[in-house]
Amino acid sequence: MRGNVRPPPWRNMPVVSRLAGTRSPLLGRRSFLGLGAALTGSFALGATRGNAEPAPSSPPADAPWSQSIGAGVVDRPYGKPADTEAGVIRRNVPWLTAGTESSVSFSPLQDLHGSITPNGLFFERHHAGRPDVDPAQHRLMIHGLVERPLVLSMKDIMRFPSVSRIHFIECPANGGMEWRAAQLNSLQFNHGMISCAEWTGVRLSTLLEEVGIKKEVQWVLVEGADGAHMNRSLPLAKCLDDCLVVYAQNGEALRPEQGYPLRLLVPGWEGNVSIKWLRRIKLGDRPWYSREETSKYTDLMPDGTSRGFTWLIDAKSVITFPCPEKPLDGAGLYEIRGLAWSGNGRVKQVDVSVDGGVNWQSAQLHEPVLTKALTKFTLPWRWDGRPALLESRVIDQTGYVQPTISQLRQQRGSNSVYHNNSIQTWQIKPDGSVFDVQLA
Amino acid sequence: MFNSRERSLLLCLSLLAAAGTAADAAEPGHYGYGVKATPEQLAGWDIDARGDDGVGLPAGQGTVQKGSEVFADQCAACHGTFGEGEGRFPKLAGGMGTLRDDRPEPTVGSYWPFAPTLWDYINRAMPMPAPHTLSADDVYALTAYILNLNDIVPNEFVADRNSLPKVKMPNHDSFTWTDPRPDTMAKPCMSACADPADIKIMSTAEGRNLTPRTTGPLDTMQPK
Numbered sequence: 141m142r143g144n145v146r147p148p149p150w151r152n153m154p155v156v157s158r159l160a161g162t163r164s165p166l167l168g169r170r171s172f173l174g175l176g177a178a179l180t181g182s183f184a185l186g187a188t189r190g191n192a193e194p195a196p197s198s199p200p201a202d203a204p205w206s207q208s209i210g211a212g213v214v215d216r217p218y219g220k221p222a223d224t225e226a227g228v229i230r231r232n233v234p235w236l237t238a239g240t241e242s243s244v245s246f247s248p249l250q251d252l253h254g255s256i257t258p259n260g261l262f263f264e265r266h267h268a269g270r271p272d273v274d275p276a277q278h279r280l281m282i283h284g285l286v287e288r289p290l291v292l293s294m295k296d297i298m299r300f301p302s303v304s305r306i307h308f309i310e311c312p313a314n315g316g317m318e319w320r321a322a323q324l325n326s327l328q329f330n331h332g333m334i335s336c337a338e339w340t341g342v343r344l345s346t347l348l349e350e351v352g353i354k355k356e357v358q359w360v361l362v363e364g365a366d367g368a369h370m371n372r373s374l375p376l377a378k379c380l381d382d383c384l385v386v387y388a389q390n391g392e393a394l395r396p397e398q399g400y401p402l403r404l405l406v407p408g409w410e411g412n413v414s415i416k417w418l419r420r421i422k423l424g425d426r427p428w429y430s431r432e433e434t435s436k437y438t439d440l441m442p443d444g445t446s447r448g449f450t451w452l453i454d455a456k457s458v459i460t461f462p463c464p465e466k467p468l469d470g471a472g473l474y475e476i477r478g479l480a481w482s483g484n485g486r487v488k489q490v491d492v493s494v495d496g497g498v499n500w501q502s503a504q505l506h507e508p509v510l511t512k513a514l515t516k517f518t519l520p521w522r523w524d525g526r527p528a529l530l531e532s533r534v535i536d537q538t539g540y541v542q543p544t545i546s547q548l549r550q551q552r553g554s555n556s557v558y559h560n561n562s563i564q565t566w567q568i569k570p571d572g573s574v575f576d577v578q579l580a
Numbered sequence: 581m582f583n584s585r586e587r588s589l590l591l592c593l594s595l596l597a598a599a600g601t602a603a604d605a606a607e608p609g610h611y612g613y614g615v616k617a618t619p620e621q622l623a624g625w626d627i628d629a630r631g632d633d634g635v636g637l638p639a640g641q642g643t644v645q646k647g648s649e650v651f652a653d654q655c656a657a658c659h660g661t662f663g664e665g666e667g668r669f670p671k672l673a674g675g676m677g678t679l680r681d682d683r684p685e686p687t688v689g690s691y692w693p694f695a696p697t698l699w700d701y702i703n704r705a706m707p708m709p710a711p712h713t714l715s716a717d718d719v720y721a722l723t724a725y726i727l728n729l730n731d732i733v734p735n736e737f738v739a740d741r742n743s744l745p746k747v748k749m750p751n752h753d754s755f756t757w758t759d760p761r762p763d764t765m766a767k768p769c770m771s772a773c774a775d776p777a778d779i780k781i782m783s784t785a786e787g788r789n790l791t792p793r794t795t796g797p798l799d800t801m802q803p804k
Contacts, residue, residue, distance in 0.1 A: 227795045234792065235802050238658070238668035241708070250794070268711060281617055281625050288610075289617035296613040321783035325791045350610055361628060367711040369704035371628065420625055427757075429631025431701035435692050438755065444679040446691075446751075450759045464785075465794050491770065496779035500770045529779065535768055543764035551763045555684055559761075567781065576785040580778065 225251075230261060233329055236317075241269035242368075244311060246332025249458075250465035255479065255506075255514040256306070257335035259390050264397045265311050265333070265411060267432070268367030273417055275401035278365065280347075280385070284422035287352025294401050298387060300342040300350075305384065305407070306513045308481050310334040310453050312410035312437065315560035318545070322578045327463035330564065330576060334481070336514035339405050341386030344379050348423070357423045362404050365419035372413045373427035374406065378451075382407050382512075385418060408483030408512035409451040410558070412437060442553030453483030455542050456561035457490055457517070457534035468572035471525035476503070480515045482536035487515040489535040494521060496529035496565065496579055497544070503532070511537075528568040529579070545578050627704060627712070631697035634745035640716035641740035644733070647725025650718045654707045663687070663729045673729040676750065689730025693755050695747035699723045699739070720744075 197203035221228065230245040237243040245264040247257055257263075264270075275294045283289035314333035317323050324330050348360075353376070360379045363371040374383070384405040387394060394400040399416030406413045412432060427433070427449070439447040457480035462468050480487045486509055491500035503517040517532070534542045545562035567577040629636040652661065659665055663672030675685030684690075688698060703719045705711050714722070724739035733739075733747060785791065792799030 229798070231792060231794060231798060234800050235790075248794070268705060268708065281621065283617050283622060283626065289622065290614045291617045291621060292614035299613050300611060322785040323788060323790050325785035325788070326794055328794050329791060350613075363628070367705065367708070369627065369712060371704070422626070422628065424630075426630065426632070428628055428700075429694050429697055430628075431692075431697055431705070434631060434694060434697055434755070435686070435688075435701075440679060440684060440686065442680065445754045445756060446679075447759065448755050448757045450761065452759065452761065454761060464791075489768075491768070495776065496774075498772065498774050498776050498779065500773070529781075533766075533768075540762055541766035541768050543766045547764045547766055567784065577781045578783045580780045580782050 228261070230264060231328060231332075233317075233324070242267050244313070244333060246328045247335050248328050249332055249334075249460050249479070250327045250463050252460070255336055255508075255516045256390065257337055257514075259337070259392065259395050259398075262335040262337065262389070262395065262398055263309075263311065263333045266366070266368075266397075267370050267412075270397050271366045271417055272396060273365055273401060278401050278417075278419065280402060280419060280421065282347060282351045282421045282423075284361070284424050285354040285357045286348075286423050287354065288350075290351050292347075294387065297342060297347075297385065297402065300346055302340055303343060303384065304338055304340040304388075305405075306336065306338045306508070306510050307405060307407045308334055308336040308453075308512065308514050309405075309411045309414055310456075310481070310483075311412070312450075312453070312558035315562070316557050318562075318576075318578070319549070319554040319556065319560055322576045325464045325576050327458070327460060327465055331458045333411070334479075334514070336481075337389040338391065339384060339386040340388035340391075341384045341402075341405070344383040344385055344404070344421075345381075347385060347421070348379060351423075353423060356425045359424050359427050361420070361422040361424060361428050362413070362415040362418065363420040363422070364399075364415045365417040370412070370415055370432065371428065371430045372415060372433055373430065374413060374451075376423070378406065378409070406451075408453055408485075410437065410453060413451060437558060439552065439556040439558050441556065447556075450559060453481070454559065454561045455482035455484065455487070455534045455536040455540050456480070457487075457532040457542060458564045459492070459530055459532045459566060462530070462568065462572075462574050463566060464574045464576060467574050468523060468568060470572060471523050473520065473522050476519045476521045476530065476532075478503070478517050478532050480505075480517055480532070480534040481513065482534065482538075482540070483512060484540065485511045485537040487517075487534055488537050488539075490515075490517040491533045491535075492517075492519045492521075493531045493533070494528045497531055497533075497563070500533065523568070525570055527570060529577070530566040530568060531563050533563050546580065627700075629696050629700040629703070631694035631700065632745075634696035634699075634741060637696060637699060637741035637744060638716045639741065640720055641738050642717050642719070642721025642724050643738050644721075644724045644728040644735050646718075647721035647723070647728070647739075650714075650721050651725050654714070654718075655722065658708070663726060672726055676730075679751070679754070687730065688726055689732060689750065691751050693749055693752045695723070695727060695732075695744045695749055698726060699744060 228248050228251040232245045247261050247263040280292045311333035315330055357376050360374045360376055386405050387402055402418045404415045404418050439450055459478040461477040476492055480490045490503045492503050493500045503519040506516040509515050542563055548562050565577050565579050567575040658669040659672050665671035672688050675687040675690035678685045699719055702722050720739040724737050727733040792801050
């Protein structure tokens with residue numbers, strides 16, 4: 141084969157002969173890609189108007205990418221999305237925090253399909269920025285009230301029996317800007333602090349049994365290697381139940397933003413306890429009452445008292461289409477799409493209302509319906525072009541019903557910041573535009 | 581994923597495999613991976629001080645006066661000279677008696693339940709650009725200064741491992757540490773669940789101009 145050298149097949153091909161006004165016999169790949177992007181862009185704009193204007197690369201024309209040879213394998217040794225998807229990114233609310241180091245970014249739920257979040261779009265919450273940890277030097281220390289305090293390398297950790305599980309992580313402040321009133325007209329910014337992945341690692345119980353748990357142990361301190369030395373206290377029972385120490389997400393090593401090379405995963409509980417860049421686990425008889433579980437991540441009630449150790453993510457759901465970022469394009473048949481989840485187990489049922497909660501219809505749940513994981517739901521809907529108020533409401537396996545924002549406020553006022561799992565209302569206007577509203 | 585029998589089998593298999601290769605024989609019933617933590621390693625990483633009783637606080641001490649000097653040098657750029665907070669950085673002092681207000685001001689003085697937590701947090705996470713670089717004495721001094729800014733300790737207070745756990749924080753008794761949820765009891769009604777006349781929009785995000793763009797490059801919008 142090596143001796144049989146032939147000129148590259150594209151050498152003499154009239155690649156772009158049908159491009160409007162272009163007669164250049166040869167166009168470099170770069171120029172071709174540039175044109176392609178421009179054409180795709182105009183196609184995307186044209187698409188919302190139906191097939192009114194013939195596009196130069198739509199039928200009957202044969203597109204330039206159909207009359208040329210594409211880039212070869214390993215052109216991009218690590219794959220990335222199409223150039224025209226460049227706007228599908230994590231985004232932040234610049235006015236929300238003093239800087240970006242102790243801040244959050246939101247997953248673009250409006251552009252995601254299915255129940256797994258791509259690794260590059262998984263939401264971020266850092267308390268002291270994203271450290272770039274050298275896995276060769278990273279260690280996990282397990283000590284305190286144990287029989288054998290241990291220091292484990294990444295190699296050591298990866299030798300333990302491994303498990304893979306699909307779970308969501310949600311920041312308890314997801315929706316926190318909406319306690320008082322509808323503020324942000326966006327699915328991404330109101331709900332994007334949730335993501336879901338398949339995680340691979342070792343059971344925390346395996347590691348704790350390895351070091352030997354002394355009988356007086358009730359609590360476990362978990363701590364990160366970031367500048368915040370982010371730390372939380374967890375009850376031993378939860379650690380032995382379903383917590384994982386993970387090194388992989390969606391089949392590849394953790395992304396640095398998600399704690400590379402090692403993080404804790406506490407299924408169904410508020411995201412900040414799933415300590416990233418995990419470096420230390422200490423067993424003790426009492427909780428530590430760290431800053432992140434006293435000053436922060438506690439819920440202020442209207443009577444001035446505060447709730448601490450409110451770890452559980454209550455059941456929640458949201459319609460992801462239509463939404464402010466993805467309006468409707470004229471009356472007709474649509475598929476309402478959304479996501480539902482519960483920190484208490486599986487999603488049992490999702491109901492959808494198009495009249496602001498007067499009448500409800502059960503949506504179809506899509507497999508897999510897993511415990512403490514995002515579950516996709518859909519419901520066909522023929523929109524008559526009149527104003528509508530779309531809502532979804534989840535019921536989880538415990539029978540818990542997702543509340544309205546009014547029901548939540550009756551219990552917790554509007555200053556508790558965290559754990560807003562209320563029903564989202566999308567207002568549909570006759571022109572198809574969608575707005576974030578709150579109902580009485 | 582595995583039942584206990586399968587898990588012990590797995591453990592046995594792993595141990596058999598380990599016995600063939602590992603130089604250090606594992607204790608029976610253990611994988612034997614990793615190394616025992618040395619006292620030096622523990623001394624470097626075992627940094628926590630427990631919030632309610634101060635267990636873990638190290639030797640050392642710091643005065644309010646010394647704290648004001650360290651604070652001016654290390655903290656004031658973000659937190660303000662008197663803990664009032666610059667820009668959107670956290671306010672550390674004041675806000676007493678505001679927790680039931682429409683706009684509460686939670687600060688160290690008005691909100692934090694435990695004083696040793698303050699030492700622990702400054703020690704592990706501050707100053708933000710160079711966390712965990714201050715001496716134990718400087719952290720004690722800062723703790724004393726911030727408590728003094730909040731009128732919780734007098735000017736002559738000296739913070740150390742004995743004095744900090746005895747400081748009674750004003751909001752200490754306002755916390756409950758067991759989760760009362762579920763606290764909403766919504767019912768799964770399916771039809772005619774409300775009078776359509778009662779369905780009213782109480783607030784809308786339309787026209788509020790708070791939403792960054794969700795297409796194109798990242799937004800840099802700041803509050804008006």
